[in-house]
Amino acid sequence: MDKQTDESEHSGEMQYPFIAQVLGLKSSVKVLPIMVGSVGSEKERVLASKLLSLFDDPSTFFVVSSDFCHWGERFDFNPHDKSKGKIHEYIKWLDSIGMDKIKLQEPGAFAEYLREYKNTICGRHPIGVLMNLLDLSETSFEVNFTKYEQSSKVVKKNDSSVSYAAGVVTMVE
Numbered sequence: 001m002d003k004q005t006d007e008s009e010h011s012g013e014m015q016y017p018f019i020a021q022v023l024g025l026k027s028s029v030k031v032l033p034i035m036v037g038s039v040g041s042e043k044e045r046v047l048a049s050k051l052l053s054l055f056d057d058p059s060t061f062f063v064v065s066s067d068f069c070h071w072g073e074r075f076d077f078n079p080h081d082k083s084k085g086k087i088h089e090y091i092k093w094l095d096s097i098g099m100d101k102i103k104l105q106e107p108g109a110f111a112e113y114l115r116e117y118k119n120t121i122c123g124r125h126p127i128g129v130l131m132n133l134l135d136l137s138e139t140s141f142e143v144n145f146t147k148y149e150q151s152s153k154v155v156k157k158n159d160s161s162v163s164y165a166a167g168v169v170t171m172v173e
Helices: 003-008 011-023 041-055 087-103 107-117 124-136
Strands: 141-150 161-171
Touching (some): 041 107, 087 107, 087 141, 087 161, 107 124
């Protein structure tokens, strides 16, 4: 990536201290940051196949980072189905469908969800790579979401919000 893109990217800087704290790391670890841009589903699968041996290695820890829905005029995304409740409840409903598709561990199901609902999930492609890793692996995994939040509870059309979901993928023995 060029220098400007690198300077604008902040996900690593946000993740490294959190990972160290959660894992109780007192010494350094090797980190291989991989930034996945706007790639198609075919390239998501190719990247997954190249990472599969690392993914299946229990000594390797993967972090896939993405926020979820970016809702509001400034994001050019503001649908609302009033039958789902207030706007923030609609956003939660929309994100919940995406999380349910991720739990299925089927790349096609998550991709179809994105086509149907147009949810503004920035990390759709890293998530797509993860879906392909789960699909290609001989190992069985379980996907659970442990936390969900929104930056604000949108109630008016001129409000905005970004959603965050924490998911955990664990090996099933």
